[in-house]
Amino acid sequence: MPDQYRILKEPDLRAYLSALPEVSGKLGGVPADWTITEVGDGNLNLVFIIKGSTGGIAVKQALPYVRLVGESWPLPLSRSHYEYLALVHQARLAPSLVPDVLHHNEALALVAMELLEPHIIMRRGLVAGTIYPRFIDDITTFLAQTLFFSSDLAMPAAAKKEGIAAFAGNHALCKITEDLIFTDPYRVAEQNRWTSPWLDATAAAFREDLDVHVAISRLKLKFLASPEALIHGDLHTGSIMVTERETRVIDPEFAFYGPMGFDIGAVIGNLLMSYLASAGHERAPGERHAFETWVLETVEKVWTEFSRKFLKLWRSEAKGDAYPPTLFAGGKGAERLETERQAYMARLFADTVGFAAAKTIRRILGLAHNIDFEWIEDEKMRALCEARSLHLARDMLVNTASYAAIGAVTRAAREARDWQPNFAR
Incomplete structure (x- = not known):
């Protein structure tokens, strides 16, 4: 199901990230030992912090609705793709002022990026x-x-x-x-x-x-x-x-x-x-x-x-x-x-x-x-x-x-x- 949208829970996210060399290499250690914490306090999306033995990343996944309100207010997942495009554009024009993008999956409406700490x-x-x-x-x-x-x-x-x-x-x-x-x-x-x-x-x-x-x-x-x-x-x-x-x-x-x-x-x-x-x-x-x-x-x-x-x-x-x-x-x-x-x-x-x-x-x-x-x-x-x-x-x-x-x-x-x-x- 790599190209089909589903809302990722911790086991799904762990399995998905473990198959990405550019991500798993940054985290280090055994995927089973990674800590995954959902920290999204915004109005729209899921945000996860994943930490391994050698590093950490942030993963943002769009939901098909406004998180603040619920499923009664649907939203297109394509917004994640536009966020990715904007981050790439901003990184080119204002380097070091946006987080680095590590991975993007348009179908999953998911962006993995640099973990900003201690920000x-x-x-x-x-x-x-x-x-x-x-x-x-x-x-x-x-x-x-x-x-x-x-x-x-x-x-x-x-x-x-x-x-x-x-x-x-x-x-x-x-x-x-x-x-x-x-x-x-x-x-x-x-x-x-x-x-x-x-x-x-x-x-x-x-x-x-x-x-x-x-x-x-x-x-x-x-x-x-x-x-x-x-x-x-x-x-x-x-x-x-x-x-x-x-x-x-x-x-x-x-x-x-x-x-x-x-x-x-x-x-x-x-x-x-x-x-x-x-x-x-x-x-x-x-x-x-x-x-x-x-x-x-x-x-x-x-x-x-x-x-x-x-x-x-x-x-x-x-x-x-x-x-x-x-x-x-x-x-x-x-x-x-x-x-x-x-x-x-x-x-x-x-x-x-x-x-x-x-x-x-x-x-x-x-x-x-x-x-x-x-x-x-x-x-x-x-x-x-x-x-x-x-x-x-x-x-x-x-x-x-x-x-x-x-x-x-x-x-x-x-x-x-x-x-x-x-x-x-």
């Missing part, structure tokens, strides 16, 4: 108040390299269109994003939940707020219709594994050609949520001040360093069909092209601000919440942190034009940290 999920570290000195440089390199080199700025049009076609079949995962991020939090939806009763009025207000509905619909249209680059598609702090010296991006099964600001906004939105959730994890007033200062500095530098690296690539590696050099020859042409680059980055920043807001709202009013908030034991305090995040996110979403630079975002986040909703006054 932890970044979101868990942020909840604990841990500072990660390498993160800014690593994540901005990942974003700049993967986004620029899959864009029309770097790729000939034919190659770009072939790339779009290669990922076009990942529409079921895109549909999840389209519904859960851009639609469901703003209407009555069975899967929605929030910290009740404190956020009941806020959730109702979002369902009636037509300014919000217009703004989120514009972002949804951009997500639907702007294949700017191959994006990760789910780049939150739960899809990043870290140590203080290393960063690895994981789980790109939502990958497709979409708007670049969606990936950048996902990183920034999750950092803002970490900042505004931090008060709920304090054991003593002010004890997390240094961490919170670092988070906001990181928000600013994620954008500024990404922008710097992206523009550097554009100036030196622009081999795509966009902005033909023959149209910008000479001194005046070069000056005008540089002006256009700055305008391009301003548009991308506006997209980033909007998508950061959308990612925040969905994590509080929709399905699949963040442990940043969920692990705050005092429910009213949790609601207070979430209300502050929603207050900030709504303004970023509706008044995006007032956020002309990343400093405006962090200033607004500091103000939101002290904002008091009606239930807390």
Whole structure:
């Protein structure tokens, strides 16, 4: 049955891996002595850690349904193939920033990859108040390299269109994003939940707020219709594994050609949520001040360093069909092209601000919440942190034009940290 899908249990997985020399050799020892632990804490898949006498690996197998919900929500297994393609692409463009792929079986919807140890999920570290000195440089390199080199700025049009076609079949995962991020939090939806009763009025207000509905619909249209680059598609702090010296991006099964600001906004939105959730994890007033200062500095530098690296690539590696050099020859042409680059980055920043807001709202009013908030034991305090995040996110979403630079975002986040909703006054 090697080419027939079945959900692998421990004995099946042990037998399957033992027949793969590239895997069994890495694990070492006798297969019967390998330890196999299922550790998947995400919403969609099975994840196994396998350890032998000389090494370890991680194995991810897609389920034919959403794990968080169950068999009532079917999903195609093909998402595992798109994840594999994305990992290979990212490894080529951003080496050492994604796990190495050791084996892929499309029929089994299975990927075996490097075991990341002692890395932890970044979101868990942020909840604990841990500072990660390498993160800014690593994540901005990942974003700049993967986004620029899959864009029309770097790729000939034919190659770009072939790339779009290669990922076009990942529409079921895109549909999840389209519904859960851009639609469901703003209407009555069975899967929605929030910290009740404190956020009941806020959730109702979002369902009636037509300014919000217009703004989120514009972002949804951009997500639907702007294949700017191959994006990760789910780049939150739960899809990043870290140590203080290393960063690895994981789980790109939502990958497709979409708007670049969606990936950048996902990183920034999750950092803002970490900042505004931090008060709920304090054991003593002010004890997390240094961490919170670092988070906001990181928000600013994620954008500024990404922008710097992206523009550097554009100036030196622009081999795509966009902005033909023959149209910008000479001194005046070069000056005008540089002006256009700055305008391009301003548009991308506006997209980033909007998508950061959308990612925040969905994590509080929709399905699949963040442990940043969920692990705050005092429910009213949790609601207070979430209300502050929603207050900030709504303004970023509706008044995006007032956020002309990343400093405006962090200033607004500091103000939101002290904002008091009606239930807390």
